[in-house]
Amino acid sequence: CCSGDKSEIARAADVSWPTANNFLTSFTSKENNTDNLVIYSDDIYQVNPVFGVFLGISVGGQETKATLLDFSLNTLSFENMQKYRIDNIFSELSRLDRIITKNYTKQMICYETKNDLDYISHMCKSIIIKVLDVFSKTKKLKLLGIGITFPGIIGKKSLTISFCPNISCLNGANLLCLFQGELMKRLEEQNISLCIAHDTAAITVFEKERLYKRNEYKNKENIVCLYMGIGLGLGVIINNQLLTGNNNSIGEIGHIPGPSIDLLKPDYIKGFSLLGGEPFEPENQGAVFSLV
8 A cells, every 4th residue: 555545544444544654654664574574665565475375277278387476466486486495396396296297497387288187186286285395394485375277168166167178088077076185174274275267267367457557457347358279268357347157158269160160060060069969079170269
């Protein structure tokens, strides 16, 4: 909060302006800043965004990536990893048992994704367990939450994937069940939240956050985000609300038949069904994602 907003804080907290001023002065004093929890610069106070971090895992059709994010949703800098003595974390993650590492840097790691449900489950759990082990050795930096994104249509409440053509082993899979057992117990004991989301939806919310930080786009309430990976996805925010639809399938545009498909062919009609029937086969090159 800016110093000029102390009166706003006082009103919101239902205290006097001097009380708010004294609190902020004390809060930003050196005596209360021994763990670098607070940054003071240019008349602005803010909680240090590297005190607590988040683990992000993105499961894609060909690759699975993992990184650490700070409160500003930026990749945690290597300097801060060194400061909190977790700079070896991605080197440690490159040596997971039975997991194929494609490449890694100081701030991110990339694995090969296999069309195998047991492999994907083992990979995600192994990443989380290794990160928990690394963070258990540092007292000043806390892992606050874990976000994992998947492609396909994911049920809002059931977290079951009803349609995922690019990783077919996920069709019908309950994503929450992939993490049940000792891992979930460990997360609950450490009060670490686990969030599972659709990949394009997460990207769209992230892009909206980035736009909000730019003054010229700060008041924009409607955005459309087109995601192009091994598949094609679309995210839509209207009136600052993410659109999902009754079946959580808004934006699944990649397998809509394109103009080159003869819609009278029974096989294509069957393949087109998003909520039933068989998904498109790779040879059905008339789908929108292949045209793009």
